[in-house]
Amino acid sequence: MGPNFALPSETMPITQEAIGTALSRVVEPDLKKDIVELDLVREVVVDENTVHITVEVSNPAMHSRKRMEEAVTFQLKKELGNEVKVVVTVNPLSGDRANVRKVLPKVKHIIAIASGKGGVGKSTITANLAAGLAQRGFSVGLVDADIYGPSMPLMFDVVHERPNVRKDGEKNWIVPVESHGVKLLSIGFFADPNQAIVWRGPMASKALDQLFKDADWGELDVMLVDLPPGTGDIHLSLVQAIPLTGAIIVSTPQPVAVADARKGVGFFQLPSVNVPVLGIVENMAWFTPAELPNNKYYIFGQGGARGLAEELKVPFLAEVPLVQSIREAADVGRPAVLQGDTPAADAFRPLVESVVRTLMNTPSPLGSPRKPLASAHQ
Numbered sequence: 001m002g003p004n005f006a007l008p009s010e011t012m013p014i015t016q017e018a019i020g021t022a023l024s025r026v027v028e029p030d031l032k033k034d035i036v037e038l039d040l041v042r043e044v045v046v047d048e049n050t051v052h053i054t055v056e057v058s059n060p061a062m063h064s065r066k067r068m069e070e071a072v073t074f075q076l077k078k079e080l081g082n083e084v085k086v087v088v089t090v091n092p093l094s095g096d097r098a099n100v101r102k103v104l105p106k107v108k109h110i111i112a113i114a115s116g117k118g119g120v121g122k123s124t125i126t127a128n129l130a131a132g133l134a135q136r137g138f139s140v141g142l143v144d145a146d147i148y149g150p151s152m153p154l155m156f157d158v159v160h161e162r163p164n165v166r167k168d169g170e171k172n173w174i175v176p177v178e179s180h181g182v183k184l185l186s187i188g189f190f191a192d193p194n195q196a197i198v199w200r201g202p203m204a205s206k207a208l209d210q211l212f213k214d215a216d217w218g219e220l221d222v223m224l225v226d227l228p229p230g231t232g233d234i235h236l237s238l239v240q241a242i243p244l245t246g247a248i249i250v251s252t253p254q255p256v257a258v259a260d261a262r263k264g265v266g267f268f269q270l271p272s273v274n275v276p277v278l279g280i281v282e283n284m285a286w287f288t289p290a291e292l293p294n295n296k297y298y299i300f301g302q303g304g305a306r307g308l309a310e311e312l313k314v315p316f317l318a319e320v321p322l323v324q325s326i327r328e329a330a331d332v333g334r335p336a337v338l339q340g341d342t343p344a345a346d347a348f349r350p351l352v353e354s355v356v357r358t359l360m361n362t363p364s365p366l367g368s369p370r371k372p373l374a375s376a377h378q
């Protein structure tokens with residue numbers, strides 16, 4: 001079924017033929033064909049000197065939609081003239097057509113966990129959030145994308161595990177390792193733990209790409225991606241290739257960490273990236289010694305990340321204290337959130353609940369008819 005063209009009856013320089021010529025030059029980046037051939041142009045309406053175009057795109061990520069909008073606008077203005085006004089609406093592939101998308105078609109939400117700098121406990125937050133969501137009954141996947149410092153195999157007690165391979169015709173699929181109800185893949189499974197990983201950006205990005213595109217993840221409610229600290233090649237490659245629902249930024253209250261967290265938020269809000277920031281988590285918000293469970297010592301300052309969230313008008317998801325048992329739980333490969341009614345477990349439950357509420361109110365980029373996230377077990 002071709003696009004619905006509605007042209008005014010009087011003679012105009014804006015013709016259906018000219019519009020079709022322009023749109024045939026726009027190539028869908030994932031499917032490698034032009035959007036006319038792929039039947040991705042849903043509607044074309046000309047109103048005097050304004051062209052309204054509705055198109056679909058295979059990658060529903062915000063940055064992908066933005067790039068399609070820019071490409072359509074550029075080609076139409078090139079063909080019709082800069083004086084023509086172009087209004088472009090970009091939607092994800094709908095209904096059965098959504099199956100055309102190749103990257104993680106069965107994953108409902110993909111969330112990047114990022115930090116402006118290292119040492120703020122990003123991986124600890126990610127591990128406990130993943131385990132906590134799985135504990136709540138959600139199907140959860142976790143990609144350890146911290147290429148140069150993969151820590152998830154240790155945090156999930158699977159250091160000596162290796163992913164299996166499932167053969168499907170000519171294709172070999174990597175089968176994620178499962179631990180504590182979480183499907184997990186990490187570069188750490190494929191590298192010598194005694195050797196530093198020294199890869200240039202393109203090699204690291206290619207290796208990471210395989211963890212997403214060559215793995216048998218199955219159907220997931222949520223996939224968490226533990227990014228390297230800072231912003232760089234890995235981050236850019238990820239947002240260009242993966243349809244992210246959004247990003248969560250982790251920081252401590254310390255001013256130097258907050259300054260870098262600000263840059264992390266700014267990265268995802270760049271027009272060329274355009275990934276929603278779902279919220280900020282303040283880790284190591286205070287120190288509570290085991291012998292004085294009611295005492296709080298603000299050794300990194302107080303409320304820095306909360307203040308940043310208020311200033312930037314992004315949600316503040318939770319504050320997690322600095323507790324010795326959280327560190328001990330990570331070292332033995334059993335996330336603290338799983339440890340029953342303990343202060344360590346209690347520290348992560350508000351975070352898990354905040355993320356569940358956020359996702360219940362956040363549309364999936366897939367636009368798929370799968371069950372809503374809210375239907376997982378309470």
